[in-house]
Amino acid sequence: MAKKGGAAKTNAMRILEKLGISYEALAYDDDGEHALAKGAAGLTAQKIGVDPATVFKTIVMRSDSKEIFVFLQNALHEINLKKARAASGAKEIAPVKQEELLALTGYVRGGCSPLGMKKQFKTFIDQSALAFDKIHISAGVRGTQLALSPKDLAKACAGEFVDLELEG
Numbered sequence: 400m401a402k403k404g405g406a407a408k409t410n411a412m413r414i415l416e417k418l419g420i421s422y423e424a425l426a427y428d429d430d431g432e433h434a435l436a437k438g439a440a441g442l443t444a445q446k447i448g449v450d451p452a453t454v455f456k457t458i459v460m461r462s463d464s465k466e467i468f469v470f471l472q473n474a475l476h477e478i479n480l481k482k483a484r485a486a487s488g489a490k491e492i493a494p495v496k497q498e499e500l501l502a503l504t505g506y507v508r509g510g511c512s513p514l515g516m517k518k519q520f521k522t523f524i525d526q527s528a529l530a531f532d533k534i535h536i537s538a539g540v541r542g543t544q545l546a547l548s549p550k551d552l553a554k555a556c557a558g559e560f561v562d563l564e565l566e567g
Contacts, residue, residue: 409539410505410515415547418555422547425535429509429542439509440474447535447544451475454535454544455528457511459504459520462489467503469513469522469556471536472563476525479565486523486561512539513556522558524549529560 415422427446444451451474458470458478468487472478484492497508504516513522513536528534528549535544536552552558 411512411539420551425544463491467520471524477565510541512537522556524558525563526560
């Protein structure tokens with residue numbers, strides 16, 4: 400069940416406030432289940448009571464040239480690697496290993512936000528986000544999501560809207 404407000408302030412929230420971007424923090428009970436195969440983003444949508452198409456998971460990937468990229472895709476879809484390669488200009492691309500995530504971004508799986516990473520990486524947001532007034536992203540900790548305008552998110556993380564959806 401979602402609880403509005405009351406969430407501890409995170410770096411992602413501080414960044415949005417510094418930029419004058421309005422957001423809403425939605426806290427929920429985190430059960431620690433963040434396995435990709437179990438659809439963690441869809442479960443999060445259920446917990447906060449929103450359409451899963453508005454919950455965007457943050458996926459960090461590394462190219463064949465060792466460059467790091469951040470992709471945001473809604474809970475209903477997986478990222479099309481061919482489209483991710485085309486957007487990033489990489490010949491090959493793959494998700495970073497879970498054990499590398501914290502050292503690379505400052506975040507753990509299930510609490511990875513595109514805002515406030517240790518370094519600003521090139522970020523791509525699936526264009527499906529533009530269909531909504533508000534989307535939901537991790538606040539940078541497990542158990543808290545941020546609701547904000549997709550255009551404000553793109554402004555805050557220098558994100559680019561692209562088609563990342565896997566067809567089929």
